[in-house]
Amino acid sequence: MAGKPKLHYFDARGRMEAIRWLLAAAGAEFEEKLIESSEDLDKLRYDGSLVFQQVPMVEIDGMKLVQTRAILNYIATKYDLYGKDMKERALIDMYTEGVADLGEMIMLLPLCPPDQKNTKLTLIRERATNCYLPAFENVLKSHRQDYLVGNKLSKADIHLVELLYYVEELDPSLLANFPLLKGLKTRVSNLPAVKKFLQPGSQRKLPGGEKSLERARKIFKF
Amino acid sequence: MAGKPKLHYFDARGRMEAIRWLLAAAGAEFEEKLIESSEDLDKLRYDGSLVFQQVPMVEIDGMKLVQTRAILNYIATKYDLYGKDMKERALIDMYTEGVADLGEMIMLLPLCPPDQKNTKLTLIQERATNRYLPAFENVLKSHRQDYLVGNKLSKADIHLVELLYYVEELDPSLLANFPLLKGLKTRVSNLPAVKKFLQPGSQRKLPGGEKSLERARKIFKF
Numbered sequence: 001m002a003g004k005p006k007l008h009y010f011d012a013r014g015r016m017e018a019i020r021w022l023l024a025a026a027g028a029e030f031e032e033k034l035i036e037s038s039e040d041l042d043k044l045r046y047d048g049s050l051v052f053q054q055v056p057m058v059e060i061d062g063m064k065l066v067q068t069r070a071i072l073n074y075i076a077t078k079y080d081l082y083g084k085d086m087k088e089r090a091l092i093d094m095y096t097e098g099v100a101d102l103g104e105m106i107m108l109l110p111l112c113p114p115d116q117k118n119t120k121l122t123l124i125r126e127r128a129t130n131c132y133l134p135a136f137e138n139v140l141k142s143h144r145q146d147y148l149v150g151n152k153l154s155k156a157d158i159h160l161v162e163l164l165y166y167v168e169e170l171d172p173s174l175l176a177n178f179p180l181l182k183g184l185k186t187r188v189s190n191l192p193a194v195k196k197f198l199q200p201g202s203q204r205k206l207p208g209g210e211k212s213l214e215r216a217r218k219i220f221k222f
Numbered sequence: 223m224a225g226k227p228k229l230h231y232f233d234a235r236g237r238m239e240a241i242r243w244l245l246a247a248a249g250a251e252f253e254e255k256l257i258e259s260s261e262d263l264d265k266l267r268y269d270g271s272l273v274f275q276q277v278p279m280v281e282i283d284g285m286k287l288v289q290t291r292a293i294l295n296y297i298a299t300k301y302d303l304y305g306k307d308m309k310e311r312a313l314i315d316m317y318t319e320g321v322a323d324l325g326e327m328i329m330l331l332p333l334c335p336p337d338q339k340n341t342k343l344t345l346i347q348e349r350a351t352n353r354y355l356p357a358f359e360n361v362l363k364s365h366r367q368d369y370l371v372g373n374k375l376s377k378a379d380i381h382l383v384e385l386l387y388y389v390e391e392l393d394p395s396l397l398a399n400f401p402l403l404k405g406l407k408t409r410v411s412n413l414p415a416v417k418k419f420l421q422p423g424s425q426r427k428l429p430g431g432e433k434s435l436e437r438a439r440k441i442f443k444f
Contacts, residue, residue, distance in 0.1 A: 051357050052320045063312060069291070070315035077308045086299045090285060093292035098274045135273050 005030040005075075006059040008044060010219055012212045013205045014107070015068050016056045018159060020204065022072055024197035025158045025188075026079035032203065038219050072096075076155040083150055091149045095136065095156040099163045102132045106166050110213055125174060128167055133178050136160055140180035146187060153191070161188040169207065227252040227297075228281040230266060232441055234434045235427045236329070237290050238278045240381060242426065244294055246419035247380045247410075248301035254425065260441050294318075298377040305372055313371045317358065317378040321385045324354045328388050332435055347396060350389055355400050358382055362402035368409060375413070383410040391429065 005023060009016035011034050023030045035041050035055065045053050049064050057066045061078075065071045076082040076092075083089045105124050112120045136148070145151040148160065164185045167174050175182055188194055197204055208216075216222075227245060231238035233256050245252045257263050257277065267275050271286050279288045283300075287293045298304040298314075305311045327346050334342045358370070367373040370382065386407045389396050397404055410416055419426055430438075438444075 051316060052323070053353055061309070063309065065312055065316060067316045067319035069319055070312050073315050074308060074312040077311070086296060087283070087285065089299070090287055090292050090296040093295050094273060094287060094289045097289035097291055101274070131275050 004028075007032045008035065008049075008057040008059070009055050010035040010216060011205070012208045012216060014056075014208075014216070017205055018068065018103075018162060019056060019058060019071055019075070021162045021197070022075050022081070022155060022158050024203065025153075025191065025194050026075065026081060027193040028075070028079065030203070035219060038221060041219055072155060072159075081153065081155045081158065083154055084152075088150045088154075092154050092156045095139070095148055096159050098132055098135060099156070099159045102128060103159075103163050103166065106163075106170060110208065121170075125171060128174050133167075133174065133181060137178045137180050140184060147184070153188070157184065157188055158194075161185050161194075226250075229254045230257065230271075230279040230281070231277050232257045232438060233427070234430045234438060236278075236430075236438070239427055240290065240325075240384060241278060241280060241293055241297070243384045243419070244297050244303070244377060244380050246425065247375075247413065247416050248297065248303060249415040250297070250301060252425070257441060260443060263441055294377060294381075303375065303377045303380065305376055306374075310372045310376075314376050314378040317361065317370055318381050320354055320357060321378070321381045324350060325381075325385050325388065328385075328392060332430065343392075347393060350396050355389075355396065355403060359400045359402050362406060369406070375410070379406065379410055380416075383407050383416075 005028065007016060007019065007030055009032070020030070035044070041055070044050050044055070044057065050057055051064075051066050054066060056068055056071060057064055058071045059065075060071075060074065063074075065074060073082070083092050102124070105120070105127065109117070109120055109124065139148055143151075147153050148156045160181075161184060164175065164181060175185075189198060196202060227250065229238060229241065229252055231254070242252070257266070263277070266272050266277070266279065272279055273286075273288050276288060278290055278293060279286055280293045281287075282293075282296065287296060295304070305314050324346070327342070327349065331339070331342055331346065361370055365373075369375050370378045382403075383406060386397065386403060397407075411420060418424060
């Protein structure tokens with residue numbers, strides 16, 4: 001039965017935000033079932049709804065999918081955001097994983113012990129400036145097309161643009177020397193579905209902050 | 223030009239071993255170009271061969287692919303180890319990611335500071351026993367078929383069986399209460415291509431040990 005996808009997570013970006021971005025960019029409406037306490041999470045576990053006892057979990061097309069990459073790949077295939085053949089998929093996967101590597105560093109920064117935070121932040125800046133942002137700028141430079149792969153919007157563009165917003169939140173100067181990335185960010189942000197998602201009041205989540213981290217610690221017990 | 227895939231990595235399991243397993247199980251011959259010093263790694267970087275300056279890198283079908291998941295997904299598609307449709311791919315991805323989560327913990331254990339090692343090991347044992355191994359046992363129990371997805375060998379089975387070998391190396395007692403997993407391990411190990419790969423003298427790598435870790439530290443500078 002094809003209802004709207006239903007996203008199970010707590011009220012934060014975390015590992016679900018990439019899924020929200022992708023569904024939104026695909027023009028797919030979705031619902032969210034918020035986990036607000038550790039009891040809510042336990043209930044999902046006892047229900048047998050979570051294959052590995054973890055969220056994100058997305059109910060979609062009769063499946064209860066867990067594992068962010070599995071969910072993202074399914075959505076991308078369903079909405080034709082995964083290239084036209086296996087070679088394009090390989091490039092999309094390669095770029096997606098690079099985005100994920102830098103994105104993971106940024107996402108985990110708030111969890112860093114205070115005495116390590118500056119070191120971590122410096123590393124993030126260094127990797128962004130010397131490795132990841134140049135890599136993606138060079139891809140766009142190499143073919144001068146509007147999108148990373150196959151001259152067509154794919155999940156790789158959505159994930160990258162989402163990351164560029166987080167990089168900008170962290171330190172706007174990091175994007176300074178990457179004109180093609182800035183162009184991609186603008187271009188993708190102006191797509192009608194993405195533009196709508198970027199407006200206030202959409203299902204896009206704001207940065208968490210201390211209160212959100214405390215709530216996560218209570219729910220997930222870490 | 224379709225020559226053999228060429229794997230660029232150092233002489234260890236690390237993040238390349240899953241790729242070696244998958245190619246071997248697919249019956250695909252491959253070559254290895256060993257990185258033996260930090261100069262070897264620098265050369266690959268200066269050549270522009272590494273999109274994100276990292277290995278694994280695999281030359282295959284005219285591409286220089288990096289990022290383990292991109293490489294594995296491409297190989298799986300090429301050798302029909304990725305299911306028959308998008309829903310089977312979703313299940314395969316889901317199970318693959320669960321394997322990767324436990325596998326990552328096991329792979330990083332040797333890098334753990336000595337005073338944290340016991341805690342880490344206990345966590346691995348607990349997660350294997352209470353989360354991951356039961357999840358996969360239950361999948362097999364749910365359909366009683368020979369393979370995890372679609373009654374046919376897929377990358378999910380290869381990755382899981384490889385993991386089961388590592389779990390067994392760590393602590394054989396962990397597999398004790400999982401008869402269907404033991405059956406899958408035996409069944410997959412007896413496939414001709416896998417059987418050959420499991421023999422001494424194949425391209426399968428042995429556990430690293432202290433010397434291998436020291437060599438990695440020199441090459442990758444960590």
